[in-house]
Amino acid sequence: MIRIIPIVLGVLAVSTSAFAQTTAETIERALAVAPRQMREGAAVIKWNPDYTYETLKTGTNRLVCYDRSGEPGEQAFAVQCTSVGNLERVAQNRRFEAESDKAKRQAMLSAAEADGTRVKPEYGSVWYSMDGPDQASARIHATIAVPGATTQSTGLPDNPKQGGVWIMNAGTTTAHIMTPGH
């Protein structure tokens, strides 16, 4: 039996290392959704469980990317980039997403929206997301944050019926422009 323990530990160590990701690999994954010409200058961060983050790669432009693959509520491959000005919003999103009960989470979001504590994203900032079972089959979704925007303030519809770009969640801090097909 004593001889078996090192073998089992060895197998476990090999299995663990097979799934472990180096910092370089994490950076490369996180940048997968960054626009090609912005990739080199983008920062890459890693979120901590307490909603703070560590910088894995310093950026020279205003784009910041992070890997959220396999986190609760995320697919096996899930990466996102947005403006550095939106990190406070992302941290707050993660706090809400930690609540697994959908009804409770929605109530918390609505309460924050109503009492003015919901952090606004930068108006006009872009959110690039790439989600799927793996990188090869993941789909890219890009939206433009327009917090507070309405049909009256922008002239854009607040539903997709016309077939063009439209504002989702109009009139809230979550308002964002959606593009058909993306």
Next chain:
Amino acid sequence: MNHLILSLLAVAVLSAAQGKQTFTGTIGDNMCATAGHAQMRMGPTDAECTIACVKAHDATYVLYDGKNVYALSDQQTPEKFAAQKVRVVGTMDPKTKTIQVDSITAAQ
């Protein structure tokens, strides 16, 4: 002999892990599997919102069990169960969290 028994046990455990499982959760779309659809204006109901996300914005149907989001190999059947609680029987690849779907039925 002990080595042989342990090896056989390990193979049995691994084989069982690869077998069919039943997953219970809600059919949603991969763009907002965990989000509420009430304010999105994609449609009057969560179901229509989910279907619109797939048809108009290139999302895919997924299963959300309250914690995990699973990709589904079958992208046709989920439409009629959009935003509903379902039972999915299939084989799950833990690396891609993809369920090779055998069947999808409404859950109570």
